[in-house]
Amino acid sequence: MDNGEPLPSYEGLAAAFAKAKAEKEREEAQGLKGRTGDAAAANKQGEVHFKAAHGLVVAFFTWILVLHVLGIYLFTSGFLLTRLVLQQKSECSVPPADLAHSYTPGSPKAGCWHPKTFEKAIVIIVDALRYDFTVPFQATGSEQLQHFHNAIPVLYETAINHPNNAFLLPFIADPPTTTLQRLKGLTTGTLPTFLDAGSNFAGTAIDEDNLVAQLRNASKRIVHLGDDTWHALFPGYFEPNLTHAYDSFNVWDLHTVDNGVTDHIFPLLQSSNTSKWDIIFGHYLGVDHAGHRYGPNHPAMTAKLNQMDEIFRKMIDQLDDSTLLVVMGDHGMDAKGDHGGESDDEIQAALWMYSKQKLFGRSSPAYRTPPATAQERPVAQIDLVSTLSLLLGMPIPFNNLGVPIEEAFIGAKGEDYQNLARVNRLTAAQIHRYQQEYALARGLEENARSNSLSLWKAANDAWDKLKPIKKPSRDHWKTPAQAFAAYQAETLTICRDLWARFDIPRMLHGVEILTFTLVILAIYARGLQGDRTELTPALLVRGIIGTVLGVLVGVSLGFAKPDLPLEHTLIYCASIGGVVGLGTAFWYVRRRVTNPLPNSLWGWVSVIFTLALSAGFAANSFTIWEDEILLHFLCTFGALTVISSFRQKDPIDRALGCYHSILFIVLTRVASLSRMCREEQMPYCKSTYYASATSSTSATWQLAIPYAVAFLLPNLIRSYYKGTRSHQGSAILWLDFALRFGLLLSAAYWTIDAADDGDWYPGYSEMLKTTKIIIAQITFAIALAFGYSTFSWAKPLLTIETKVKGSEESAEQIVADGGTSSITILGYANVHGSRYALLITMWYLAISLVQKPMGAGAIGIAAWQVFSLFEITDTNKLSDTPIGPIVLGLLGSFHFFKTGHQATLSSIQWESAFIPLRTIKYPWTPILIILNSFGAQILCAIAVPAIVLWKQPPKKKGLLGDVAKATATHLLFYAVINLATTMWAGHLRRHLMLYRIFCPKFMTGALVLLVVDLVAIFVALLGTRMSFLSVAEVFGWT
Template sequence: MSREGSSKELSATTHGSDVLTDGLKRRGGTNNRAVAFKVSHVLVSIFFGWLFFVHATGLFLFTKGFLLTRLVLDNRSSCEVLPNGLPSRDISEGCWHPRTFKRAVVIIVDALRYDFTVPFLPIEHHTASKHYHDNLPFLYATALQNPEKAFLLPFIADPPTSTLQRLGGLTAGNLPTFIDIGSNFAGQATEEDNLLVQLKDQGKKIVHLGDDTWHALFPGYFDSNLTHAYDSFNVWDLHTVDNGVIEHIFPLLENQKSLGWDIVFGHFLGVDHAGHRYGPDHPAMGEKLRQMDNVLQRIAQSIDDETVLVVMGDHGMDPKGDHGGESDEEVEAALWVYSNRPRFGRLLKDHVQPPSNAKVRPVEQIDFVSTLSLLLGLPVPFNNLGSPIPEAFLRHTPATGQDQENLAKVNSLVFQQMQRYQSRYAESREFSESSSTKSLRDQFMSITSFDARLNEVFSQWHSQTVAMYRQLWANFNLQNMAVGLGVLVLGLVVLLLSSGASPRNNEDQLLRTLKGIAVGSFAGSVLAIPGLISDFTLAQATSVAGPLCLATVGSVLGALIAIFSAVPSLGFPSRTSIWTWLGLLFTLSQAAGFASNSYTIHEDTILTFLLGTFGAITLLSSLRQTVESDRVLGTYHSVLFLILTRAASYSRLCREEQMPGCRSTFYASQTSSTSATWQLLIPCLSAIVLPEIVKAFYKGTASYVGTANFWIGFCFRTGLSLVAMYWTVDSADNGEWFAEQFSSSTLKTISITIARCVFAIAVPIGFSTFIWAKPCVDISVLNLPSPSAVGDSKPHVTILGYANAFGSRYFLLIPVFVLSIVVLLPPMGQYSLALCAWQILCLLEILDTNGLIIDAVAQPFIGPVVLAMLGSYHFFKTGHQAVLSSIQWNAAFVPLRTIRYPWSPILIILNNFGPQIMCAAAVPLTVLWKRPISKEGLRGFWSDIMRSCVAHLLYYATIQVATTMWAGHLRRHLMLYRVFMPRFLMASGVLLIVDLVLIIFALGGTRVTGSSVAEIFGY
């Protein structure tokens, strides 16, 4: 049957005897064909699995040189030895310096931004008051009224502003590196010298309350009888952790003598969770800040004269309540230090607390370690790079005013400690000081008196030294980067060549080519390993990754040799239609643009333009079709595709760099993290409209029969209805609509139950239906009068759904992904994903009416490429950006109460990369949609599928190589950590995820579909 016939006929009608006889004849040779079909699937899966290995290896090698971690020295400071190497004379009142306090209570209010703690000045800000303003007045008022007892300062965090990395800096006093962000989901124990190590070495009893991240970093350090840790990642829970800390901290303070603790760490999470859940400008944030104000007042009243109280934020939050980046609002936390007795001084002459501008007198978070260590009479940790906070060591006397002698003494100790660290570090890594730093060092050492001049020189020397280390740890291993990039480029070349290595309508040649690639890659990897016996330069360049590098490079080269051996059968894209060139143009133009930070920032707008361009071109192409039905359908779906692209652009979540020219519509407001009430109409409408849309496409080929009726008409609709119920209950919980009737815990239980029902429909029922379902065809047999003989009749078989037997059968898989993803997305994200599913169907009809379905005759790559562009486009439209702060962590708790591995990370991946996953799963439809059922059965089936998957993967691999290349080239760019590196990480993650989706779902689903159709039609 021709393509035109298959795309227009709703059914096939023929003499039953002919059909049955042909079917039986074909069934006679089914066994051999079935075996060949399965072997082809296995070989194609192995090929894409090997590509996944190549991509993963290339990324590992590149990031090994690009995302460097700093060298951690295992030396420790000792109480008995001063930092200058001399023995300590008297340690009874403090190791290096006489202690000011015997005990400490350290309170971390997670995400306590500095402007949460200072009065709101409308004249200065020119804005209206927010819910986070003037709800925590105690800290500022105390520091203003009693400057000798308390001080409040901006507390500047080093990015990345994630809790685990900040805790490492707050306890070790050293600078973070970007790669540490990856451990925020599962921290590893800190190995370097730090504040808790020194406390433990001195026999101090340490108590922890709150965020359990501390126990991931410092296992075994806390008193097990007094410590109480709570789950830290349930950002929907605003009260459990805070209430737990409050419950246990006051008995500790009231019974210090009997309990004998020396330091208490209390980590509150409610403010951070309120920001993640609602955004800072929400009544819940005001409530949490007022609660913290009351708790901190009570704690300050409960401590004795020998205890210092420290209150701090580990980071801030952006206007939407998220953090992880380096914007001013994310790095500007607050630090408040309090004592019952006058112990502190001021650098400012009038002793007045600075105004609410964090640029006035800020201190670095790394300064906290040396400050608290010396206040408690402990050694400063060996790796510390922070300087003592002047306010903690200045003294004021009525006669002489400001006395800087004590500050000069502690600055001298820290100078010696840092010199010792620098000397040890120089033994392991080569680096050189600048002439100005050396001059300041010599000048400092020449000063013999402890006075203000010494403090001034120390401040200048310390700033330049820390800047030197920041630059030193930004050095990259260019050899590793080059090798990793080379592996990725070779993988891209293999993809490009293999796009023509699956010969048209020649399954035998495809099998031979794939076997050759398998043998060549294995032989290349084995032959490359002996190179390690000698001093092979490449192995040296990649250090411990040498064997992996050599094996991968040898494997890729072996695969290339195998592919080139099939040169006569290669069908390069240059030999195909203009549509393939259009796909290449879209891919290459987008890849080239990532050299620009403004292009990367506005990538969502660029994709809107590219998809609109595709829709306009297909509209012109459709108008030129000679067959009227093709012309009408193609025009209709092209126009609809354009409208849906524009409609999807309404869903926006602006990144900071796009402001103020961008207005977010994803949540209720620019500063909110919750959906508007009217947006609840979206999941309700989706439950009604989306199944009807799918039904309409199925009815176009009379395929809405059998399994389609059950799965799409009932299960899919039921699942979407439950999604609407879930988000309604969630909004009721957020807005406290039924606070008097139902508790928040009850509503959470209801919502979790509903979410689990959605996943039950999507996963076990959905996959079972897809695997075991029959094709969406309806076969009826009628005895009709024979035209050749009066009174005689012959059976006629009518097959409804014949025109799209492959496509309608495979598409049953797509609702599984729709349900699994939309339940994790807020309403505007569901709006975008529903439009994405609709656009996929429109795209398939456009491809069919314009003759662009990949088959044995044509192989235009435009369909799979546009699917990849749709996935990337709706990534942005579902409330995500290529920045860490846009990750919707609360998705991990939609069907769960606590973090559970591996389910929680899987839920985050589904939420974050859902559109790319769904579009990758839909790639085989560019081959199967309205694919003709020919007498040759499934001949050429896997070669067409392989070409479509390769084309789809080529888009992502090209983007990934481009972002890798530009990130490496622009490694010294000011916007590296803000723009280029996050985009590189996103492209790398998407590539690996798409690899796996193609292997598991696209190829696996294709095998299920092919076997199912073959069983019915006797192939």
């Protein structure tokens, strides 16, 4: 290498530099080291040292993650308690009470406990059939006629024209309003527990007594058609040759399931086939999917409901006399067509029963018209179980808590109170039997039940009083009928209370673990002097020793006291052991420990932002309006950095700082225009994320957003590279070509998706589907496969230029000069930052793809703001303060809302799982949903190391320690939020809004913390390692 010319390759670069150095014989301030014998060995040693230090930092954060998992697990298992499932089954020949009127129990043919009314039944579930879909629209106030109104009139018409053949009632679901939970409730007659909500992905068989099992025991032939969730719950219960199940999760498919059900159900209704079955369960999903995909106010919903209407009219025609037809919704849907929570729209379904015989009645003439709204005369969904059981002559399932529906038993004239009293007595007696068993199994206190026991006694007294009366009148029967119903109502209330009972020790221990972990993280993040990598080994070793000792203590405690739950003891002892171990480690390095409380304005601002937000989560209003609070905080930060920029002495810093601060504020406000309101924010919030508040499709103009982003964003990011002349090498290839191409592809994806959704090209739907899935897969490949290979192989973004003396060049770029020429390294000023930030843009591309068009705009703004923030922290010299990582936390949380999410179950965009896939595939489906839901937080977590790397000298000491410090600070933000929401959820466990507001917020907070932990370790810290290794190839380790 003697020709003195700079070489394009970077090995050459190092050599050229060494040569330049030798020539000028000058010790450079911050340059490279020559690679002579000793130096090479030292360099190698430096690399090993770095890798070891990095590994230890990763291990430390992994250990923190484990503590988070343990704490959250312990709290959750005590908080989301399950009900004790009793294994007893009701038996046909053992009625719960002695039967009066000389009826002999035990014959399924005549009816087990009570004479049966119907031989056969067809039970149709129209998923998400909300009550107001079924009743005529009556204009009240400002309400407008929407697409879902008056589209399925058949149920209402039959109920009003033939009241003795049909009735229609509001059918109230117990939350959570997910299909799996609802099916459990509709077949067992008991209350759901919250924990099961998450298992909608993989339902497990019901092992407690239920209607379907009773039917099967009575050798009824059961046919199932439709949603395959049934098969997860009742494996092997159905007639294999008649049953047809369909995948339930593909919410973008409106017709496959419905057409399948319809195609197979009508042949079964023909008289030649009616002998082949006794019960049909049909489950239509189209309405639900139309809601998820388009929202209720969409022509697709009208079409779907019209189709249902037609099907039921046809079914009525073909029905025979001995068959009962039941149509019901398992839950409703919110204004956007989603469900899962407990808002009114989500729980209000419809129930309609029909029979050719004139059997149904109303106890009052006023009840002949079906209720106009779901607030009037609703029945609970669990009431269906006892009703169907008795109508079909089955025993009532053992755990049932519902009461028979009056309309079905009161007789055509509406005065058969004798019958009603009998069925109510049977049901109440079964409930009483169940309560006795439950009290035995769980050791219930008598006084908790005293109220219901006295009601039970009163009802039995009323019943016994009738015995001496020869011919009791209808009013005589009315009293016991109502008394037994009152007993049922009271018991239900008690059970609701009881099953919302919490395991306080577990919750407390969970909170303790989270608190101690938080303290450790806080000291690690803000309370240590100097380089964290020097201290991490000691901390880690002692922490692990503590954990091991804790495990030993836990195990021995578990064996010494077998009445303690082993898993609980083990988790608690291990965590506390680890925490104590770390405590001793901090004592060991106590000279380096400082007060973690802030000592500057920026420190205080960080603390105030975090604590104010966390404290606010104790109030439902502040939780509901979190998005607006975050906007306020982010703008406050922007305003403070404007002030701070004005304080800078260097005019360039001042101008740049001001510009980027104001840009940051403007971008925050622009992003805030993208809103997806939660129900509680109404009417003060207007959703803009989708075409309208009652839709879940994007407006056509919104499709332009991803294209605009694709054209603008690569240029914008490039400008942040150009400032330090870092826009070269791999950055050109990646930013100008790959990133732009990927963004264009993702914009194309959403256009094709809209074409498919809106049926712009009828007949090409299949082709559009295939194309868009391929496009999505290619985009992912560009973002992650091509992206990571670029990121791992790219050289630092540097070029060497030799200049003749006298030419103007930025002073900080010149690393060696003397004689007549000077050597300039272009891109030197931001070697680490520019190199690492490529990782942010890669993940940005992946996240952007899975957001809806409006979300693509929001996440694009987020990426822009992240770079703006780097400049702000650099010009204001804030990289050592906690404000950067904290603001990234605020920014991530803010854009979580701006990408169309809320801390509610119903705002999860399940359909994002199908962007690059046709069917559910583990582990990709959950990963995609996480990438969609927490994309903004993920992006900001990846950006954290760049805060401390941006424009830092390549050989600055302790950079890895700075990265660890910033990462810990960022995690601290989410850990505080998580701890606060956990404590509030635990503290407010009796609050009316627990399941609506505090529990979803707690779950979001916990999930975000774990996701951010994982991303910080496996994306950000791993990326830091790759980036450092690459920079060190040029600059060496020593």
